[in-house]
Amino acid sequence: MNKPLDARTLAPAGADERWKREYAEQIGRDRACENRSGIAIKPLYTNADWDGTRHDADLGYPGQPPYTRGIYATMHRGRTWSQRQLIGLGTPADYNARLTALIDQGTTAISLIPCNSVFRGYDMDEVDPELLGTCGVVVNSADHMDECLAGVDIGGMSCAMNDPSPFTLLAFLLAVARRRGVPFSAITGTSNQSDYLSHYVANHMFFRIALPGARRILADHIDFCVRWVPRWNPMSVVGQHMQQAGATPAQAMAFTLATALQNADDCVARGMDPDAFLPRFTFFFDVSVSFFEEVAKFRAGRRIWARLVRERYGAKDPRSLRFKFHAQTSGVDLTRQQPLNNIARVTLQAMAGIFGGLQSLHTDAYDEVLSCPTEFGARIAVATQNILREEAHLTDVIDPLGGSYYVEALTAQMEEAILRDLAAVQDAGGMYAAVESGLVQRLIGESARRFQAKVESGEQTIVGVNAYRVDETASDRPPVQGVADDAIRAHLSAFATWKATRPQARIAKALDALARAANDARANVFAGVVAAADAGCTHGEICGTLRRELGFGHVQAIV
Amino acid sequence: MTTIPKVLVTKIGLDGHDRGSRVVAAHLRDAGMEVIYTPPWQSIDAVVNLALEEDVDVIGISSLATDHRIVPKLMRALADAQLDGVAVIVGGIVPDADEAMLLEAGVARVFHPGTSLDEIAVYIRSIVPALREARGHALEDQP
Numbered sequence: 069m070n071k072p073l074d075a076r077t078l079a080p081a082g083a084d085e086r087w088k089r090e091y092a093e094q095i096g097r098d099r100a101c102e103n104r105s106g107i108a109i110k111p112l113y114t115n116a117d118w119d120g121t122r123h124d125a126d127l128g129y130p131g132q133p134p135y136t137r138g139i140y141a142t143m144h145r146g147r148t149w150s151q152r153q154l155i156g157l158g159t160p161a162d163y164n165a166r167l168t169a170l171i172d173q174g175t176t177a178i179s180l181i182p183c184n185s186v187f188r189g190y191d192m193d194e195v196d197p198e199l200l201g202t203c204g205v206v207v208n209s210a211d212h213m214d215e216c217l218a219g220v221d222i223g224g225m226s227c228a229m230n231d232p233s234p235f236t237l238l239a240f241l242l243a244v245a246r247r248r249g250v251p252f253s254a255i256t257g258t259s260n261q262s263d264y265l266s267h268y269v270a271n272h273m274f275f276r277i278a279l280p281g282a283r284r285i286l287a288d289h290i291d292f293c294v295r296w297v298p299r300w301n302p303m304s305v306v307g308q309h310m311q312q313a314g315a316t317p318a319q320a321m322a323f324t325l326a327t328a329l330q331n332a333d334d335c336v337a338r339g340m341d342p343d344a345f346l347p348r349f350t351f352f353f354d355v356s357v358s359f360f361e362e363v364a365k366f367r368a369g370r371r372i373w374a375r376l377v378r379e380r381y382g383a384k385d386p387r388s389l390r391f392k393f394h395a396q397t398s399g400v401d402l403t404r405q406q407p408l409n410n411i412a413r414v415t416l417q418a419m420a421g422i423f424g425g426l427q428s429l430h431t432d433a434y435d436e437v438l439s440c441p442t443e444f445g446a447r448i449a450v451a452t453q454n455i456l457r458e459e460a461h462l463t464d465v466i467d468p469l470g471g472s473y474y475v476e477a478l479t480a481q482m483e484e485a486i487l488r489d490l491a492a493v494q495d496a497g498g499m500y501a502a503v504e505s506g507l508v509q510r511l512i513g514e515s516a517r518r519f520q521a522k523v524e525s526g527e528q529t530i531v532g533v534n535a536y537r538v539d540e541t542a543s544d545r546p547p548v549q550g551v552a553d554d555a556i557r558a559h560l561s562a563f564a565t566w567k568a569t570r571p572q573a574r575i576a577k578a579l580d581a582l583a584r585a586a587n588d589a590r591a592n593v594f595a596g597v598v599a600a601a602d603a604g605c606t607h608g609e610i611c612g613t614l615r616r617e618l619g620f621g622h623v624q625a626i627v
Numbered sequence: 628m629t630t631i632p633k634v635l636v637t638k639i640g641l642d643g644h645d646r647g648s649r650v651v652a653a654h655l656r657d658a659g660m661e662v663i664y665t666p667p668w669q670s671i672d673a674v675v676n677l678a679l680e681e682d683v684d685v686i687g688i689s690s691l692a693t694d695h696r697i698v699p700k701l702m703r704a705l706a707d708a709q710l711d712g713v714a715v716i717v718g719g720i721v722p723d724a725d726e727a728m729l730l731e732a733g734v735a736r737v738f739h740p741g742t743s744l745d746e747i748a749v750y751i752r753s754i755v756p757a758l759r760e761a762r763g764h765a766l767e768d769q770p
Binding site: 272313314405517532 | 640665700741
């Protein structure tokens with residue numbers, strides 16, 4: 069048997085210097101490499117950048133502080149991520165058919181995307197009918213929710229609702245639970261889009277009450293859920309909108325953490341125990357094709373959150389320190405040109421999220437850039453997750469990129485960048501003040517323009533857009549998802565009939581109670597929303613009442 | 628001699644994704660145009676009034692989530708207000724079949740994702756002289 073080689077003959081003294089010399093000689097003029105967060109990327113990372121002796125301090129073990137390697141001891145090997153595809157189109161019956169089909173194909177959690185009219189606080193009879201059901205399901209009442217979830221075991225499946233303040237969709241779900249005899253304590257899931265600050269910053273898609281009212285309703289909602297729907301996550305802090313709007317990955321993480329701190333501060337200010345509400349905080353992020361940067365973003369965010377929560381709030385429950393997050397592959401990276409290429413992009417994005425340690429994943433359909441996804445496109449998006457999990461075995465090893473010199477060095481650098489951006493917001497008085505003043509909106513707008521300039525100059529290649537173009541005509545593009553106008557018309561007319569035949573006194577009484585709660589600082593507004601939904605009030609009636617009592621949140625014009 | 632185009636960049640309908648409208652507005656402004664930018668959620672009446680009051684050459688509608696489906700209503704409202712010398716352009720996610728519908732309704736041009744900002748600016752400059760003429764404006768000399 070050969071003697072083992074002497075390490076010195078493999079890497080003699082001065083090997084690093086020799087490599088540097090040879091690299092410089094052979095590369096000629098080196099390319100400047102910088103990731104989207106502005107961090108310079110070196111050609112090689114070694115144990116000079118990170119060495120294994122720092123494993124325990126920097127990383128720890130999965131399920132242990134600082135959670136760099138993951139928030140659970142078993143991570144994806146024990147329980148895979150929730151496969152949560154966004155669904156929403158047409159009428160409740162259309163939604164139910166799509167949901168049932170996706171459950172058959174392996175979707176393990178429910179998501180519900182309502183129509184833009186719902187997002188904006190209106191019932192279907194208050195908006196242009198051309199816009200109904202084109203981007204989400206038209207759900208305006210507890211009856212509609214019941215129809216959406218017909219045949220679905222709501223006590224056995226986690227339900228994520230894209231449900232901005234005042235959270236009528238959860239109120240409708242709770243009304244359905246009562247009808248079906250399912251206890252609130254069995255209801256699990258997340259109020260996606262509960263983060264009103266992210267809506268003010270970067271996604272004006274949602275109805276909003278003026279900032280002070282929005283702030284109060286969120287705290288009421290968290291308080292209500294912690295007491296009565298204990299397995300529900302009332303707070304989803306959203307970084308996704310901000311990154312989609314142009315924030316760099318580091319900025320998106322920083323502003324999200326700043327938002328989480330703001331909301332936690334608000335809960336503490338009303339006397340809530342951090343260990344009672346922090347375990348129910350979740351996060352929602354965009355994941356771009358900038359693969360290593362995204363992996364590092366998530367690992368760094370997890371580490372920062374655990375430390376912040378312990379230091380700032382003295383949280384003791386390990387569940388308070390765990391940075392649970394859902395990721396959605398970034399639609400901004402997808403191209404209309406050669407749209408099938410989007411399948412490759414989504415695969416890469418999904419891998420970055422998985423290696424980043426996500427708990428829940430939505431993969432975009434390749435045709436999302438053309439229209440609301442077709443069922444065919446949605447099926448490929450689900451299959452992509454199934455392939456990554458069961459064919460490629462990405463779930464076998466926990467944090468498989470951990471210990472890579474590059475990934476660890478980049479995680480540390482992203483952490484620094486995130487902390488810098490976070491400090492800028494905190495110095496401006498925290499996220500609420502920084503949003504009120506427009507600071508965060510301006511920073512994101514600048515980043516969006518910088519990225520676009522790189523695309524325009526060709527510094528950032530987008531395949532099929534500014535490079536590797538082919539001539540395409542309409543016939544090269546896949547068919548898009550149509551909206552059945554007849555079904556929408558029938559839905560509208562049934563709604564009008566139903567509204568007219570409701571016991572009007574009961575509706576008026578519930579809305580009056582809601583208005584009084586809005587004007588009584590000791591009352592819980594969300595409890596009023598739940599009662600109104602249960603009494604048969606519609607989404608538009610509830611939003612309209614609160615808009616009247618608490619004021620409307622206008623959009624600032626910031627270019 | 629240069630003509631400074633006057634452009635209203637806005638969003639009608641329900642959606643509020645404004646990355647595109649903000650980036651385009653900022654670029655047109657930096658390219659030397661006079662830009663009137665509004666946040667999302669404008670009503671059709673508000674857009675028509677703004678176009679009248681500001682005497683704009685072009686209305687740019689950004690649509691990411693099917694709001695383009697009510698652009699034909701905007702076209703009718705502009706015609707009712709006799710704003711025929713104003714061009715409407717639409718940018719964003721517009722399926723092919725809908726593009727045909729928009730052009731049929733009188734939209735001057737639809738810009739799809741991946742369009743360069745310069746292409747939009749060059750197009751606007753190319754159509755402004757004829758629009759001014761249609762509205763009976765003398766082409767103003769600018770320094």
